[in-house]
Amino acid sequence: MRFWCGKGNRMEIKSYEDLSGLEIDTLKEIGSIGTGNAATALSQMIGKEVRITLPEVRIMGYNEAIEWIGGPEAITAGVLSQLGGEINGIMLSVQQMDFINLVLSNVLGRSVADFNMLQEMQISTLVEVGNIMISTFINALSGLADISIKLTVPAFAVDMQGAILTVPMAAYGGQSDYIMTIGGNFVCDNRQVPCRLLLSPDIRSLNFLLRKLGVMDE
């Protein structure tokens, strides 16, 4: 259901699924610019050309989101930062094995065969790469919307990706039965790199962001 107020301006959304086509397009644009900047940063770190695929804005049910990321039990690495300041949210860099080896072989000159072979040096490299990608994305967003966003120190985990993806779900689960992700995929050496950069804002922040971008009137 849509709600309209006095001058034909839409009121705040109450749930992710209330977003209009124009609003979704705006968020895709943010995803595109954010991911594009992150790709440039990644490209500089690994010394290879990195392009991005079309950005996606997805509003998914919990179990749908788990299937979309590739099933609950696959092991992945996750770098997570919480957004604070004018908007709240969670940003995740979900790194699958091929991405990890792309980074490690180009930065440290050695790849690994399995997640359990990751040692301190490799882990801090992955955290740093995740952190730089997240920060570049957020800097672009913050410049675009003219808002100040603080990021927490990144946290790192290697585990079943279902449990990693439920972190943003649980954080905003009291507000919605859906998770919203803004993000894109990277392409390097003509291959899709299995790394997703996902931004999940809470509903209040999403309203604030859309107003700041001039899509939703005050």
Place this chain on the structure above:
Amino acid sequence: MNDKLIVGIADMKMAGDGEKLITYALGSCIGICLYEPRLKLAALVHIMLPLNMETGRKNAFKYADTGIRTTLREMELKGAQRAAITAKIAGGARMFEVSGGSLGNIGKRNSESVHQILRMEKIRLVWEDVGGTIARTMEFDSATGNGTIRSYGHPEIKF
């Protein structure tokens, strides 16, 4: 070997006749196995948050309180005796060491809430594997009331 019934996030399924239930990748979420031995009736609930404060309360199984209570009611409708039902739980981990905020302790709050609700509903908690920093996949067999926990990089646990 028949297929296992998959319990999603914020979901519950019941099983009998030797069917098996499974729920994947419990992080801060908690899997609650409820069992009535006389009927060999098993239920597995996968909750995500401690308390249901939502208006409308559409999704009971998302929360520990409404999730456990709704499941107990549905088990009773199938003829289960409340006093005979026992509980086994797993999950409530902390996946990321995040400084500050409520994000880091959702698992702990879930665990506290599940304990409290079980106590209030007078359900005996006979086994638990909660907390820590690892994800758990939980499998539950209605034939025996026993199950297993699978985690990455850790040996399987039987319960």
